[in-house]
Amino acid sequence: MTKRILGILLTLCLVLPTLALAADNSNLNAPGTFPIAKEKETFTVMVPQGGTYDVNDCFINQDYEEKTNIHVDFITVPSDTWKEKVSVTIAGGDYPDVIAGMDTFNIVPTDEAMYAAQGVLFPLNDLIDEYMPNFKALMDADPSIKKLIAQDDGNIYSLPLIAECFHCNYSQKMYINSQWLENLSLEIPTTLDEYYAVLKAFKEQDANGNGDPNDEIPLITSKAGWHVALDGFLMNAFTYCDADTYLAIENGDLVYTATTEAYREGLRFLNKLYTEGLLSPESFTNDDQTNTKINVSGGDYTLFGSFPAAYQMYIGDTELWRDYEIMAPFVREDGTASTPNYSLTRNVIRGNFAVTSSAKHPEMILQWLDYFYSEEGKMYRKGREGIEWEKPAEGETDFNGNPAKYKNLQTPEDDPFYGNVDFSQNIPYLDSKEHRESAVIASTNFREDPTNWQEIQLFEATKNYVKVAPSNIESLPNLTVSEDKTMDYSRIKTEIHDYQQEALVQFITGAMSLDNDWDAYVRQLQAIGLDEYMALSNESYHTFLNR
Ligand SMILES: [Ca+2]
Ligand SMILES: [Ca+2]
Structure with a gap:
């Protein structure tokens, strides 16, 4: 030229x-x-x-x-x-x-x-x-x-x-039946041990006060929904867990959190809840509409003690929303706590x-x-x-x-x-x-504003989540890769997610053993392409930081 x-x-x-x-x-x-x-x-x-x-x-x-x-x-x-x-x-x-x-x-x-x-x-x-x-x-x-x-x-x-x-930005929340706590003279749990004791009390006693000690379902979730994962809120009592992505930021890099020993310990706890009848097996088969029908079937007496969700569910158009509070993230033995920030x-x-x-x-x-x-x-x-x-x-x-x-x-x-x-x-x-x-609200107490109760309850509770969440700039952005890698990336991501979710249910229900099948679980994730997935994710994340 x-x-x-x-x-x-x-x-x-x-x-x-x-x-x-x-x-x-x-x-x-x-x-x-x-x-x-x-x-x-x-x-x-x-x-x-x-x-x-x-x-x-x-x-x-x-x-x-x-x-x-x-x-x-x-x-x-x-x-x-x-x-x-x-x-x-x-x-x-x-x-x-x-x-x-x-x-x-x-x-x-x-x-x-x-x-x-x-x-x-x-x-x-x-x-x-x-x-x-x-x-x-x-x-x-x-x-x-x-x-x-x-x-x-x-x-x-x-x-x-x-x-x-x-509230959407800190939406990995957990609800507890505060009417039941009041009936049994118990306090809102702040730690996993306190929570476990509350679930046991819900199971063993007539928490809803209808005369039947056996109709309470201490903990339940739905098979799909916004932040209804069992290893979301509860897993954070063991280790940071964003159950949407299983990614965490450590020292400027992304790491995968669903293969750590701390995550395994969290699964042991969930398996214990399942084995002891505190976690309903219907959590894996019911959708939210089925769960709503069950929870409102007792009239004035709710049947659910606790559930993870981004907003209050399972109450239909009843007044039962008054019975539930949102717990703050649990404090671990070392005094720390965590929850994701989706900003x-x-x-x-x-x-x-x-x-x-x-x-x-x-x-x-x-x-x-x-x-x-x-x-x-x-x-x-x-x-x-x-x-x-x-x-x-x-x-x-x-x-x-x-x-x-x-x-x-x-x-x-x-x-x-x-x-x-x-x-x-x-x-x-x-x-x-x-x-x-x-905007005008009638009260900062959600029970005193039947029009805006959901927004008020979420707003007040979210303050406890912000305190222990990463800051906006330290939180996870959407990860996108260059066009030539998009197909591969989304395929590996989907395969990893599907297998992990399947194994999660099996570990909780005991179909897979946390002692004997854990290594095979980690190996299978690697066989699908976990290392490549993390390399591409990190490349994307560093590009975001440098943009
Ligand atoms: Ca009971
Ligand atoms: Ca009862």
């Missing part, structure tokens, strides 16, 4: 990105001011259709058009054909200005990278700096956001939904809003979106004062006992915007912890 051609290529490389960024903002007012456009502007957004309402007619779309002087044409696609439609539309070359939706790229960074390589998407970093003051402030305040949405080269090609669900996998939904190269005014679109990354913008998205929300009355307090900022209301069924107030989560926003916690 001659020097001259090289020179032209170099010039092109330098000039092209500059051209792409030479934004024409002459029709825009300064970021952060309304209206956004001086003369009326329009852009198009392809979104999945959820429910029966047309997003074009929603209240926020009409109101925000007046506020911004920007009209948005939503092109809706049936949800069940969404992913296919995105591929086909992009391949056809005639794509809309924006592709938006909770699963725009099915949250797969490799798809996003592919579209970027094809020129469908382009780096938004500089435009974010200039036109998105709210979103930029969020990224500055929390560096993990950029790590979670950027490609490995640091380029940002799409914008996320940011929704902090405090990095839950707070930021990446790939939610992608501006394509069809957009003539990407800077305007980003400015349009930026308002929703502010607390004021989130209040705006709630809808109309007096219909969807109202100012709190004097003395009304929030989850933290502070003066509340708003009270949620229900849109009346005869309202023209009933069921169609907001864009839905297909258009991103910020739902911060502070915002959620500033």
Whole structure:
């Protein structure tokens, strides 16, 4: 290649990105001011259709058009054909200005990278700096956001939904029947030994007080559900355990936790509960609906003493929720305790809003979106004062006992915007912890607020979990590998998970012996590819840290 051609290529490389960024903002007012456009502007957004309402007619779309002087044409696609439609539309070359939706790229960074390589998407970093003051402030305040949405080269090609669900981030919880504890004059257990003694008392005595000492089921779970694993909360009495992944971070590296001696000791305990009739064998066969039918079958007398879950289950639409409390993570003999933190996998939904190269005014679109990354913008998205929300009355307090900022209301069924107030989560926003916690509740005692009891109980209990969980930046992100390794990685991951879960049940029920079959269990995991799985996981994790 001659020097001259090289020179032209170099010039092109330098000039092209500059051209792409030479934004024409002459029709825009300064970021952060309304209206956004001086003369009326329009852009198009392809979104999945959820429910029966047309997003074009929603209240926020009409109101925000007046506020911004920007009209948005939503092109809706049936949800069940969404992913296919995105591929086909992009391949056809005639794509809309924006592709938006909770699963725009099915949250797969490799798809996003592919579209970027094809020129469908382009780096938004500089435009974010200039036109998105709210979103930029969020990224500055929390560096993990950029790590979670950027490609490995640091380029940002799409914008996320940011929704902090405090209790969801620490959701490997365990419930105990506090009515039974009261009936038997027992305290809420704080250690595994105390818990074991409570389960024994539940079994041996008439804990529910219906005259039958034998109808109590001390501990039960369901075969599937959100954090219903028996080796989740309880295993943390022995060793750190995230029963979703069995991964832990130790000295900056990921380690696999389901083959350690401490994990084996935890399984011995679960096997003991099973052998002694404290853990129901139906835990491995019942789904949550079956369990609910059983637990409410005694009328006022519950039948379940304890169950692991992310939120209170097995009570149907009865008042039995009053009978259960959430235990704090158990303190081990050495004084330590642990629980996973899921913040990095839950707070930021990446790939939610992608501006394509069809957009003539990407800077305007980003400015349009930026308002929703502010607390004021989130209040705006709630809808109309007096219909969807109202100012709190004097003395009304929030989850933290502070003066509340708003009270949620229900849109009346005869309202023209009933069921169609907001864009839905297909258009991103910020739902911060502070915002959620500033809503009116009747009491911080969950039993005194029959409307918000579940949220209040979870919020209060989660405080005990945060204390012993890793910090956000020390917690586990979603692990993704490069496109050529994706198939292998997900296959090994699935095979390891399936075998481990099968062995877990067998160790608990005694079908496999923790003395005689343990070594074969570890060998089988290695035969499936545990070492390769961990190597790829660590590679992905280190890439995340360095992003
Ligand atoms: Ca009993
Ligand atoms: Ca009884």
